[in-house]
Amino acid sequence: xxxxxxxxxxxxxxxxxxxxxxxKGIQLTQVCARNPERIKHLIGEDKIVSTPDALQPxxxxxxxxxxxxxxxxxxxxxxxxxLVAHTSGSVSIKALSxxxxxxxxxxxQTFSVDKTVDFEQIPICLEAxxxxxxxxxxxxxxxxxxxxxxVDSEQxxxxxxxxVFVNNFVNQLYRIGFDICQSRNIPFxxxxxxxxxTADKIRFLTPAEAxxxxxxxxxxxxxxxxxxxxxxxxxxxxxxxxxxxxxxx
Amino acid sequence: xxxxxxxxxxxxxxxxxxxxxxxKGIQLTQVCARNPERIKHLIGEDKIVSTPDALQPxxxxxxxxxxxxxxxxxxxxxxxxxLVAHTSGSVSIKALSxxxxxxxxxxxQTFSVDKTVDFEQIPICLEAxxxxxxxxxxxxxxxxxxxxxxVDSEQxxxxxxxxVFVNNFVNQLYRIGFDICQSRNIPFxxxxxxxxxTADKIRFLTPAEAxxxxxxxxxxxxxxxxxxxxxxxxxxxxxxxxxxxxxxx
Numbered sequence: 001x002x003x004x005x006x007x008x009x010x011x012x013x014x015x016x017x018x019x020x021x022x023x024k025g026i027q028l029t030q031v032c033a034r035n036p037e038r039i040k041h042l043i044g045e046d047k048i049v050s051t052p053d054a055l056q057p058x059x060x061x062x063x064x065x066x067x068x069x070x071x072x073x074x075x076x077x078x079x080x081x082x083l084v085a086h087t088s089g090s091v092s093i094k095a096l097s098x099x100x101x102x103x104x105x106x107x108x109q110t111f112s113v114d115k116t117v118d119f120e121q122i123p124i125c126l127e128a129x130x131x132x133x134x135x136x137x138x139x140x141x142x143x144x145x146x147x148x149x150x151v152d153s154e155q156x157x158x159x160x161x162x163x164v165f166v167n168n169f170v171n172q173l174y175r176i177g178f179d180i181c182q183s184r185n186i187p188f189x190x191x192x193x194x195x196x197x198t199a200d201k202i203r204f205l206t207p208a209e210a211x212x213x214x215x216x217x218x219x220x221x222x223x224x225x226x227x228x229x230x231x232x233x234x235x236x237x238x239x240x241x242x243x244x245x246x247x248x249x
Numbered sequence: 250x251x252x253x254x255x256x257x258x259x260x261x262x263x264x265x266x267x268x269x270x271x272x273k274g275i276q277l278t279q280v281c282a283r284n285p286e287r288i289k290h291l292i293g294e295d296k297i298v299s300t301p302d303a304l305q306p307x308x309x310x311x312x313x314x315x316x317x318x319x320x321x322x323x324x325x326x327x328x329x330x331x332l333v334a335h336t337s338g339s340v341s342i343k344a345l346s347x348x349x350x351x352x353x354x355x356x357x358q359t360f361s362v363d364k365t366v367d368f369e370q371i372p373i374c375l376e377a378x379x380x381x382x383x384x385x386x387x388x389x390x391x392x393x394x395x396x397x398x399x400v401d402s403e404q405x406x407x408x409x410x411x412x413v414f415v416n417n418f419v420n421q422l423y424r425i426g427f428d429i430c431q432s433r434n435i436p437f438x439x440x441x442x443x444x445x446x447t448a449d450k451i452r453f454l455t456p457a458e459a460x461x462x463x464x465x466x467x468x469x470x471x472x473x474x475x476x477x478x479x480x481x482x483x484x485x486x487x488x489x490x491x492x493x494x495x496x497x498x
Contacts, residue, residue, distance in 0.1 A: 159439065159440075170447055213413055
């Protein structure tokens with residue numbers, strides 16, 4: 001049995017606890033949470049502690065706190081020479097205190113407490129300073145996900161940037177679609193099947209193969225009509241820049 | 250029994266023929282196709298004609314040709330005072346020849362021949378010059394889709410612009426994600442669950458509620474690190490503009 005503890009009570013912690021408490025061969029011994037209310041229905045209250053100094057030694061301690069808090073929290077862990085991982089896409093493995101062996105356990109997904117996710121489908125990106133620690137990380141990651149990758153710090157940083165484009169920026173384009181609909185009294189629901197199909201296509205086609213529309217077919221008349229109809233300066237700027245980018249490829 | 254013909258053999262025609270030939274109460278009498286090879290497995294070869302002048306009078310003729318060809322093709326239809334619709338998001342109903350009653354039958358979806366779509370889930374946006382024609386259009390649209398809307402020309406134009414943002418531009422962001430992965434030898438598969446979840450969230454949350462990431466939380470340090478890591482000037486410009494747009498809301 002592999003013993004494991006988690007620090008944090010945010011969205012990542014919430015979904016990680018839900019997945020790990022069901023995992024075979026894993027014993028989730030403690031959770032350190034500032035907001036125990038959010039997680040106490042997931043795990044016995046006797047296993048919840050409020051500060052890191054109450055954490056007992058385990059095979060792996062996963063820290064799911066904000067990027068800035070990683071150095072301080074990892075330093076506050078009372079044990080040494082065990083394996084400690086953070087879950088951040090953008091923070092170096094070296095941000096962790098070196099009193100323990102350092103690792104990264106980065107689930108590449110967008111999490112909301114309100115929405116259940118199927119952890120089996122979530123890619124987990126692993127990194128460890130010592131090669132022997134990768135085996136343990138892989139055993140743990142494989143117990144909750146079918147999709148486990150070794151990703152070094154440089155690759156992880158690039159992945160996080162790519163994730164900002166395909167998640168945050170894509171979502172902002174959804175928001176522009178929402179705003180355009182609202183300004184014309186059109187129900188946003190009308191766009192949802194298109195949004196879902198656009199994402200689904202990527203399972204079968206590369207984005208280059210999937211591209212369609214006025215920019216791709218250099219339909220300058222439609223592009224000009226669209227630009228003339230957009231009053232919002234930011235929407236206009238995004239339309240122009242995205243059209244240029246599509247046409248330059 | 251409602252009689253119906255289709256002009257075109259592109260992606261929209263392909264999926265429309267597939268859906269309408271199975272629809273109850275609809276008789277697809279003819280298809281006018283320049284490229285009969287693409288559609289002859291869908292419908293008897295005796296029903297395929299190569300030029301519009303061979304089309305017989307029907308209750309509704311749907312023209313699925315390129316935007317530019319709509320005036321000419323609708324003029325070439327040999328019958329009069331019947332209902333003729335185009336399927337374009339961006340073309341006015343008035344682009345159709347007025348020798349027939351004019352309408353729009355716009356399925357708001359992205360179509361590829363290679364990928365089957367569930368027509369039942371596709372919103373169909375209807376417009377007609379004569380109020381009585383809307384009933385017939387609605388009966389036909391409802392026979393293949395659960396989601397039928399009355400959308401006037403101004404709304405349809407706005408919808409088409411919104412569709413460019415949530416489909417073409419979103420897909421271009423997927424492409425940037427793809428390119429970033431490829432440049433670092435990271436499998437693009439690792440981003441697919443995030444792409445699918447980002448779209449799926451929209452079914453339950455508004456885009457404003459769903460937004461996360463460094464721009465939203467004004468994490469200027471991560472934003473600066475990302476910008477420094479991007480070498481491609483267009484990627485940098487998109488990152489800057491999308492970040493500003495997220496932060497201005």
